[in-house]
Amino acid sequence: MGPQAAQSQKITSEMTMSEQADHLEEQMMHDLDKIITKSVFSNLTDGVVGMEGGAALQAKNPGKYFNMGADPRLPPMPEKPTLLDYFKNRFASTNHLLQSGALAIKNGHSEKVVLACLLHDIAVVSFIRCDHGYWGAQMIAPYVDEEVSEAIRMHQALRFFPDESMGYAYPDMYRKYFGDDYKPEPYIVEEYKRARDSKYYETSRLICVNDIYAFDPNAKVNLDQFEDIIGRNFRQPKEGLGWDHSPSAHMWRTIMWPTRFL
Numbered sequence: 001m002g003p004q005a006a007q008s009q010k011i012t013s014e015m016t017m018s019e020q021a022d023h024l025e026e027q028m029m030h031d032l033d034k035i036i037t038k039s040v041f042s043n044l045t046d047g048v049v050g051m052e053g054g055a056a057l058q059a060k061n062p063g064k065y066f067n068m069g070a071d072p073r074l075p076p077m078p079e080k081p082t083l084l085d086y087f088k089n090r091f092a093s094t095n096h097l098l099q100s101g102a103l104a105i106k107n108g109h110s111e112k113v114v115l116a117c118l119l120h121d122i123a124v125v126s127f128i129r130c131d132h133g134y135w136g137a138q139m140i141a142p143y144v145d146e147e148v149s150e151a152i153r154m155h156q157a158l159r160f161f162p163d164e165s166m167g168y169a170y171p172d173m174y175r176k177y178f179g180d181d182y183k184p185e186p187y188i189v190e191e192y193k194r195a196r197d198s199k200y201y202e203t204s205r206l207i208c209v210n211d212i213y214a215f216d217p218n219a220k221v222n223l224d225q226f227e228d229i230i231g232r233n234f235r236q237p238k239e240g241l242g243w244d245h246s247p248s249a250h251m252w253r254t255i256m257w258p259t260r261f262l
């Protein structure tokens with residue numbers, strides 16, 4: 001597309017937000033030398049069941065190939081990324097995780113508990129909210145002690161159930177977010193019952209206890225203070241996180257290269 005054509009596509013204030021977003025997306029696609037596509041999942045989260053076919057998209061972008069690697073719009077990742085690189089370049093928000101990890105240190109918990117607190121919501125900040133405990137646990141399972149991944153998986157259910165003996169009440173924030181009459185679905189209730197019998201119950205419960213629900217956006221915790229704990233408790237693959245062949249490497253790769261065509 002020449003500069004004139006681009007001009008004629010100018011975003012105007014009369015457009016709705018979603019029209020502006022569509023135009024911006026369209027324009028960015030034209031300005032890049034690769035065709036960047038949206039995955040079906042990203043459409044689903046916009047309330048649309050649909051995808052644009054490859055041939056139609058290429059017809060709209062003559063002479064261009066589909067993106068088969070890094071998305072040039074996103075911060076570049078090093079050749080052999082570490083967990084810290086994902087924290088810095090892919091996690092949309094890290095304050096909650098850092099604050100939870102810092103609270104666990106302050107409360108004198110073991111390194112595994114601190115790591116579990118630090119990583120408990122990585123799925124939310126990098127990927128997905130729905131069932132984030134399960135996704136997060138799978139992402140890290142090949143690299144951490146079972147205690148850490150299992151605790152993260154189970155916090156998905158435990159956070160909805162109080163345990164006063166461990167100092168965990170049902171969060172006020174959930175009442176505010178989900179309403180007074182919200183009841184967890186049966187699969188969560190069943191998972192909760194299983195979690196109660198797990199040998200990692202206590203660790204998982206400690207994630208809930210150190211989960212800071214009253215986020216203080218001004219309290220800044222530095223990632224550096226966790227470097228040693230991560231170094232000792234997270235088995236960083238030598239090929240780079242995503243380039244190793246663990247059962248969850250593809251999840252990390254997808255977060256690294258979310259618009260790879262296939």
Ligand SMILES: [Fe+2]
Nearest residue numbers: 120121132155
């Ligand atoms: Fe969570």
Ligand SMILES: [Fe+2]
Nearest residue numbers: 120121211212
């Ligand atoms: Fe959390």
